[in-house]
Structures are given as structure tokens and as C-alpha cells.
Amino acid sequence: MANRQALRELQSRLAERLQVARTQGVAPSWLAVEAGGKKYLFPMGQAGEIFPWGATQAVPYTQAWFLGVANLRGGLFGVVDLAGYVTGQGTAPKTELARKESRLVALNSALDINCALLIDRLAGLRNQEAFSDFAERSPDAPEFFGNQYVDHNGASWQEINLQSLAQQAHFLTIGA
Numbered sequence: 001m002a003n004r005q006a007l008r009e010l011q012s013r014l015a016e017r018l019q020v021a022r023t024q025g026v027a028p029s030w031l032a033v034e035a036g037g038k039k040y041l042f043p044m045g046q047a048g049e050i051f052p053w054g055a056t057q058a059v060p061y062t063q064a065w066f067l068g069v070a071n072l073r074g075g076l077f078g079v080v081d082l083a084g085y086v087t088g089q090g091t092a093p094k095t096e097l098a099r100k101e102s103r104l105v106a107l108n109s110a111l112d113i114n115c116a117l118l119i120d121r122l123a124g125l126r127n128q129e130a131f132s133d134f135a136e137r138s139p140d141a142p143e144f145f146g147n148q149y150v151d152h153n154g155a156s157w158q159e160i161n162l163q164s165l166a167q168q169a170h171f172l173t174i175g176a
Contacts, residue, residue: 028125032157033105035119036083036091039157041126041149046162048106049073051116053099059174064090066174067118070104075114077106078174082117085171086142113166131157144168 030041049072056068056079065084070077084091104116131149146159165171 028127030126030159031105032123032126033082033103033119034121034123035081035117036087038083038086039123039155040082040119041146041157041159042105042162043159044125046108046111048108050122051104051106053102053104053118061176062174063176070116072104072106072116077104077114077116079104079116079118080171082119107162107166111163111166115166126151126157142168144171 028044030043031047033040033042051070051072054070056070058068059066062068065081065088067079067081070079081091101121103119103122105119106116107113130151132152133150135148137145137147144161144165146161149157149159151157
């Protein structure tokens, strides 16, 4: 119950920050998350609702990065371990403490795919002013990778185009 209350409070704070940013004319561009020790940016228009990490129903004979399906607000969503998908490997099971910070970020319903990405931690909202430098996507990077940004502390953030990710044949082919 405490987890649900904390998530509601987080979502309320994010909604308030979005409203303040809109009134000030500086809308955030990305939802910042961490997964597998890496920092990622999801475009705000492509990210959907955020859910606490909960039980998923495993699906046999699927890729290691496909964790199963979950009932999220009455909808059936496939759950993908973001870190596992990006690296192409499964990730180690999470400890109870790590699960408390883990979240499921649903893809925006406009992308027309019922999928949620498992992330290790939410890192808030970011806009262009949060970064001091960027590099365009390298030609050998996955197609769904966008620009790479460097924040004022020197940390590197990889943008992920969720619309492009949702259209990748490999992402859509969960069978092992």
C-alpha cells in the first residue's frame, strides 16, 4: 500500500512540474530513467503512464528480455526489460530493495502497442537546458537510439525513440 501511495505522490509531483513548466513556457522534453546502470531519455509524447513494478505472468518460449504480461489498469501489457533488450541479454533477478525503485513505463497509447518497459529507477523530467552538450546518433547504434546528451555533471544520457522502438521487428518478435 505504501508503494502505491508513493507512486501516486510521484505522479502528482510530475504532473505539477509539467503544469508549472507549461505555464513558464519551458515544457520538459524527456522522462529520464535509469536501467542496467545506463541513463536514458524517453520523449514525453511517446511515454505513457508509470506503474509500480508488480507481478508479471511469465510467457514460455520467449526472449530473455521479455518478462511476460501484466494487467495494468485493466489492460494487458507485454513487459520488456529495457536493459536486457538493449544489451541483448537477460538481466539478473532484482533484489527486494531494487524492486521498490523499479517501475514500468507504458508506451503512449498513440503508439498502438500495449507494452511497458521495466526500468530500474525514475530520474525525473529533463528539458534541453539540463544538458551542456550532445552528439548525434552514431551510424552503428540501434535504429531506436536518438541523440546522446551530456548533462552539466558530465553524465551521459541516451535518448530512446519509443515510436521507433515499437516498430522494430526484433522488438515485436518475442518468441525465442
